[in-house]
Amino acid sequence: MRTEKLLQKDNGARGSVSYAASRNVGVLFSVEDKAKHEVVKEFIRKLEHDGKQVKVMEYLAPDKQNFEFKFDFFTENDISFWGKITSANALKFADTPFDYLVYLDTEPNPLMMHLLAMSKAKCRVGRQWEGGPSYFEFMVQAPSSVKELTDTIHRYIIQLK
Template sequence: MKLNFLKMRTRMLLKNNKAERTNVTYKKAEKIGIIFSVEDKLKHEIVKELVRKFETDGKHVEVLEFLPNNKDNYEFKFNFFSEKDLSFWGNITSPDAVSFSEMKFDFLFYLDIAPNPLVLNILARSHARCRVGRAWEDSHPYFELMIESINSLKGLIDDMYKYTTQLK
């Protein structure tokens, strides 16, 4: 029931979000957001590697992870939210998630292969200028830049970095 309310709220957020969506050159971008669902230690390491790349490029990076039930939060390095932060009426109540969604990122990267309804809600309410994610059926409303990738997660992230840094 909660997920049905969440999906309804997400559709409303997509329709009513008036955030300015613009193309930003990577060179001028200052603030980057990364959001992902926790899966395993390897994914955690790949995300840390991407954060290091962005920071080496002089970007300020904020990361938010969705922590599914029965998954480990490796190192507690990043802010996170979980299904426990979803109210009966489909509202995400986590202060970290709400704050993250209100940040005005130049780029917001979604690093999951398959869509997660809770993360999609954060993307729908996001104030990011350019949201970047994997293309899938019906992904258009969530992203300004979609990467078609059938490779591994590492391949998807490498493609995201490659194409974003080429934006001029």
Template sequence: MGLYLSFKFFVLGIVTRCLAKHKTLVRSNVGLSRATTIGVLYSYDSPAKHEVVQRFIRDLKNLDKNVSVLCYTTGKDRVHPSSHLRYAFSHHAITILGKVKGDRIKKFIETPFDYLFQLDLTTNSVLDCLVAKQRAKCRVGHFDPMRKNLFEVMVKVSRTVPIEDTKRLASQMLHYTGCMEG
């Protein structure tokens, strides 16, 4: 990673922490059974992870949910022949101070989702900034004490094999949000 990108992600992390601490919205859980709109954010790591996320999206659609998806990629990921990423964006779509450039991403941020799921096991400055800006009623992500202001629900999975961890994360997110009632 270049020096500029390292600096950009560092500054973006500071901006995100400020957003998460100072942006107070009234958030209320409607329960997954009554939720209609769902947002899914993730970063593309491999075709296997992409397939896990696609399965998660199919599970949500099978529950009659309207699902919107955004996928963060690097340039080399986007041209991977098996990825078929129709809803991908890179770090160029957000400025160093967190201003969003793309219309699709702006629309995603402004959509008042009932639930927003972030399906990554590691911190990503770009996605964390989008989560902080999102107006979802309930934001769900992987447990990380440094990101406690970003999510209303955090799911912790034990770390073994990365793809299995992502499968467990997706499964437990559905399980725990399914148990919640508004």
């Protein structure tokens, strides 16, 4: 219910930004396994190689292991009884006006969708699925592998003029 209200509320100017002119990119994902973690790190390296400043936020589910503690994260303990995110890091991340905010989960996670709805990013990018258009300004069709998703997203956003 909170997420739906956020989607109806205007959270700032949305739209695509020229990739060449963009400076800051946010990356959002749920921790799953070591393989996904490595794919995300490779994607971040590509963005940094392109001259982008990258900030990362991950959701760490109770049954998952955090690899390296390299990125900021939030857990279920950072969600109030009423469903409000209380993590200072997650709130700061959502309030950052990224040029691009890239969501790298292949299936929607309700907590991450809430963070996407809160976001002040100009252009939110993610995988296309039913119900996705409310959350994203730019969606890609990609098979269900995270590697193919990151490759597809990078291939398309670098072409944005």
